[in-house]
Structures are given as C-alpha cells and as structure tokens.
Amino acid sequence: MTPETKEEFRDALRRGSAVAIAAAPFAVLFGAVAVDNGLSIAEATLMSATLYAGASQLVGVELFNHHVAPWLVVLSIFAVNFRHVLYSAAIAPHIRHLTFWEKATSLFLLTDPQFAETERRADRGIRVSYLWLMVLGLSVYVPWLFLTILGAFLGNLIGDPKAIGIDVLLPVYFMGLVLGFRSRANWLPVVLASGAGSILALHFVGSPWHVSLGALAGIIVAALLPLDNVEAPAGDVVEGEA
Secondary structure, three states: OOHHHHHHHHHHHHHHHHHHHHHHHHHHHHHHHHHHOOOOHHHHHHHHHHOOOOHHHHHHHHHHHOOOOHHHHHHHHHHHHOHHHHHHHHHHHHOOOOOHHHHHHHHHOOOHHHHHHHHHHHHOOOOOOHHHHHHHHHHHHHHHHHHHHHHHHHHHHOOOHHHHOHHHHHHHHHHHHHHOOOOOOOHHHHHHHHHHHHHHHHHHOOOOHHHHHHHHHHHHHHHHOOOOOOOOOHHHOOOOOO
C-alpha cells in the first residue's frame, strides 16, 4: 500500500466514522421500530442491508404496520430517496474514471454525508478514488447493520430519543455539511429556497414528499440564478468534522 493509498484510507475512515457515530442512535431506533411494527430481527437487518436508506426505512416500516398497498409503500420510499438520483448525477463528473461495477458498488453506499464529502473532496482538487469511496461508505454501512441488530434486541430500552437529546445529532451533522458549501456561488438563495420549499410542501402536501419538493425548489433557483465567475478562496471550504 502506497503512502497516498494509506492517506486515502485514513481520510475516508475518519470521515466515515464521524458519520457512523452521528447516525448510530437512528440505526438503533430503526431496529427497535422495525421489531415493534412486526418485523423479525432478520427482516429488519435485511431491510437495512438492502434498502439502506435511513429515513425511508422508518417510513417503510410505519406503512407496513398500517397495512397500506405495496405500491404506496414503494412510492413513499421513492419520494424520500429521490434526492439520491440528484446526488449521483452531481458526483458523476468526479467518478467517470471508475468502471461500471465500481460505480454500481460505490453508489449503492451513497448517502447524504458521502455525497457531501465527495463534493468537498472534488472541490479541493483531490481525486475521488474507488478505495476512498468504498472505505467511506463501508465505515458507515457496517456499523448501521450492527446497530440495527442491536436496536432490534435492546432498542425498547432507549425509549424516546428526544427525551435524552440524541435526536439532534444527525440534524446537527447535516447542518455542518450544508454550511461546508457556503463558499459556493448562490449558496444562500438556494438553501433558503430549499428550506422554504420543504416547509411549504410539508404543510400543504405532507411527508415524505416535502424532501423531494424542497430539493426541487433549490434546483430551480440554482438553475435560474447566474453563476459567480469569481473563484472562492480554498481556505473557505470547511472540513467536515462531526
């Protein structure tokens, strides 16, 4: 392993571990909720292993419990996860050098933080390698599976995450990711449009559609606004620390 490869491995592992720590309470919560809604421990683990989508997993198990039509479950999960289509399109220029199967395996592990970290790495002019993507992804994926199982066994002992404040960890981490892009052109109007669009959609349309509709509002504003031709200073890019 070359010094460059070792550095890629350490960087990806460090960043992925921070995400895993922030997401840990929600993985445990999913395991507990899944079992509480009638799934077995094996089924909950299989859902985490194959769907691997955090919020939409919780949406799915809640809908299972209400015995709604299967197509509605699929459609609701698609609504929550539609942003991943946008994520993969955004990072496509950074992974063109990968083979089809490398893209397929690394994009399976694509999450909100991985997208943000990939964009940030590319902004710094650092090559996004397959090793870096996989180490980053697996350092979140493996703990998520383990903690799903733990939550299925012990999650009911935690009770309401809000009561002990652990529900705030992931939103704070995501806020840090968003602020890390504040040096980009038109950052503020795009963020404001996304936030306003999501709030309005939640009020008038409902969950989970507010996620995709908020993203769509931000995309429309970004497409309409002119790009700033002035390069932002490299020092303005904030390193993602959780």
